[in-house]
Amino acid sequence: MDAMDSTSTRRRATRAKLYEAAVTLIAEQGFSATTVDEIAERAGVAKGTVYYNFKSKTELFEELLRYGVGLLTVSLQAAADETAERGGTKVEALDEMIRAGLGFIDRYPAFTQLYVAELWRTNRAWQSTLLVVRQQAVAVVETVLREAVENGELSEEIDIPLTAAALVGMVLVAALDWQAFQPERSLDDVHSALSRLLHGRVSGR
């Protein structure tokens, strides 16, 4: 039943080293400005190994995108599920998802940079991969919003896709700004600022 495990442990480890190296370099410099030689060197691997494991530089990058967004989606979903299990409201679930999102960005800042930098480009090879992968992540938020509207926690007037996009954007940009321009702030600081926005506790006292 196993056997056909086409990727050996060894190969997986090599690939992981390559992802790790590529994500940092591409986040800093962009895809085109990053050379395959650099990636190989940083991963401590021969250039030929890159091409033994991936058919091209572009393919390596696309796999990286899939892998990274997969991690994010799992983490968002886990936050939503845990809140549900312990009987929390949907708005609490959203709040926990914001925290999970911030945690992800805190752990993988380079991936986040790279994702944002590529997401809205047009005419690039991996555009369709990105579209799929983005929808995966946003869908988790949309589902919780939808449930919250159904059980009356949120107004029926909200526009679910737009609100989901805005929430994701808010977290993404606030977190990147935090990392880039105010790294001394704590995750809790950032979380509570965003949470306040979510709960409409900005205006009024």
Add this chain to the structure above:
Amino acid sequence: MDAMDSTSTRRRATRAKLYEAAVTLIAEQGFSATTVDEIAERAGVAKGTVYYNFKSKTELFEELLRYGVGLLTVSLQAAADETAERGGTKVEALDEMIRAGLGFIDRYPAFTQLYVAELWRTNRAWQSTLLVVRQQAVAVVETVLREAVENGELSEEIDIPLTAAALVGMVLVAALDWQAFQPERSLDDVHSALSRLLHGRVSGR
């Protein structure tokens, strides 16, 4: 002793053509993937002309950033000022600034893409230019938030820099998503979804 007009009309026109060509190409493909030959060709100009007008590809790009963010800042400031003049509240001013931001992104989507894609990169030549230029734009929002707190419209507990960053991010990402994934929506749709978030009218009925 006159001749102060150091840049002739002709040169200015050429530069404008180059900005126009560069902004679209770089938004689509990124800085490194865009060649100077492409820019020149799209602008209908010889390659040498690019180097006659700018000392390098990087300098052309930096000028472009300065120019674009300048436009945005002016537009945000105008929205704030007009609201103040007609005696509106600070929260109304924020609302108008959201609209102005959306309008800007609607008019210059390519510039916005390019800005977002480059903003959080590290180790790039134009990093310092970006820092300055970003602060310019965010400062306008921070000022209005600060005034709103001072006159009691907003809670004293809000974290001004973080909230400003989150608001800008919310608008930026929602607008780019709108353009990329739901272009059929109207500006008013998007504006009212965001406005609802700002006013805390998401939760509750």
Add this chain to the structure above:
DNA sequence: ATTTTTGCACTGACTAGTCAGTGCAAAAAC
């Protein structure tokens, strides 16, 4: 008036270099 000079804006062929991807034999790991 006509010719010559000057300076600006622009041109495009050319240079020197870079980089994705290949090929392959030998070694290491499994």
Add this chain to the structure above:
DNA sequence: GTTTTTGCACTGACTAGTCAGTGCAAAAAT
């Protein structure tokens, strides 16, 4: 003994930046 990795030389396409030269209009010299 099969799979994976290494090391390294090589290729060919592509690219940032340069530079000698062109076109042209206004000024200066004749």
